[in-house]
Amino acid sequence: MKKAFAVLFLSVTFATTHAQTQTAATQLNPPTVTIREKLVELALHGPLVRGAEAEKQRAQHIVTREKAQWLNYVIVSINMNEVSLNTVDRSQLGNLYYPLWNVGINVPLGSFWSKASEVKIAKRGVEAADAKKEAAERSIRTLVLSKYEDFLMKRELLKLQNEIAEDDYAAFTQAEQKFSTGTITYEAYSAASKTYNAELVKKIMYERDLAVVKLEIEEIIGLRFDDVLSQYPQQ
Numbered sequence: 001m002k003k004a005f006a007v008l009f010l011s012v013t014f015a016t017t018h019a020q021t022q023t024a025a026t027q028l029n030p031p032t033v034t035i036r037e038k039l040v041e042l043a044l045h046g047p048l049v050r051g052a053e054a055e056k057q058r059a060q061h062i063v064t065r066e067k068a069q070w071l072n073y074v075i076v077s078i079n080m081n082e083v084s085l086n087t088v089d090r091s092q093l094g095n096l097y098y099p100l101w102n103v104g105i106n107v108p109l110g111s112f113w114s115k116a117s118e119v120k121i122a123k124r125g126v127e128a129a130d131a132k133k134e135a136a137e138r139s140i141r142t143l144v145l146s147k148y149e150d151f152l153m154k155r156e157l158l159k160l161q162n163e164i165a166e167d168d169y170a171a172f173t174q175a176e177q178k179f180s181t182g183t184i185t186y187e188a189y190s191a192a193s194k195t196y197n198a199e200l201v202k203k204i205m206y207e208r209d210l211a212v213v214k215l216e217i218e219e220i221i222g223l224r225f226d227d228v229l230s231q232y233p234q235q
Helices: 002-028 035-043 047-073 110-180 186-221 225-231
Strands: 075-079 102-106
Touching (some): 035 110, 047 110, 110 186
Antiparallel strands (some): 075 102
8 A cells, every 4th residue: 555655656746747847848948930930920910811801700790780680570560549558437438348459560571581591692701701811811821931932042142142243353353453464465354344243233133132022021021021030040
C-alpha cells in the first residue's frame, strides 16, 4: 500500500513538474509567426475583405427582415357593440342576444408561397455573399503572398546588380586612370564608361521596382512593410 502511494505521489509530482516546464518553455519561446503568415493576417483585415463581410451581414439582415414580414400578412379585427362595452342597460333589451365579441383573422393564402420564396431568395443571397467573402479572402491571400515573392526576387536582383555595378565602377575607375596617363585609347575608356553607366541604369530600375512592390504590399496590409519585415522572421 505504501509503495503504491509512493508511486502515485511520484507520478503526480513528475506530471506537475513536466507541465510547469512546458509552460515556462512556451513563455520563453512563444510560437513563431512567420512574415508570410503575418502578411496574410494583415491583408485579411483590409477593405476588400471587410466589404465582403459587410455584404454578408447585409444579406443576413435581409433574411431576418423577410422572416419578420410574415406578420404583415396576418390581419386581426375586433368588432365591439353596445352590450360588450356596457353602454346600454341589458334589462331593457329583453331576450335580444348580441355577440359580445366579433374577432376575425385574415391570412391571404398566397402569402404562404410567395413569402416562403422571398425568404429562400434572401437565404441564397447570404450564401452568395458568403462565397464572395471566401473568394475575396483567397484572392487577397494569393495577392499578398505573390507580392512578397516579388519582393524577395527584386531584392536579390538588386543585390546582384549592386555587385555588378561595383565591379564595373572599379573597371571604369581603372580605365579612367589609364586614359589620363595615356595607357589606353579613348575608345577603351569610352567602352568602360558606357558599360558602367548601363549597369548603373539597371541598378536604378531595380531600386525603383523594389520600392514599387513594397508600396503595393503596404497598400494591401495597411502598414509600413519595413516595420512588419523587421518584426517577423523571414522564411
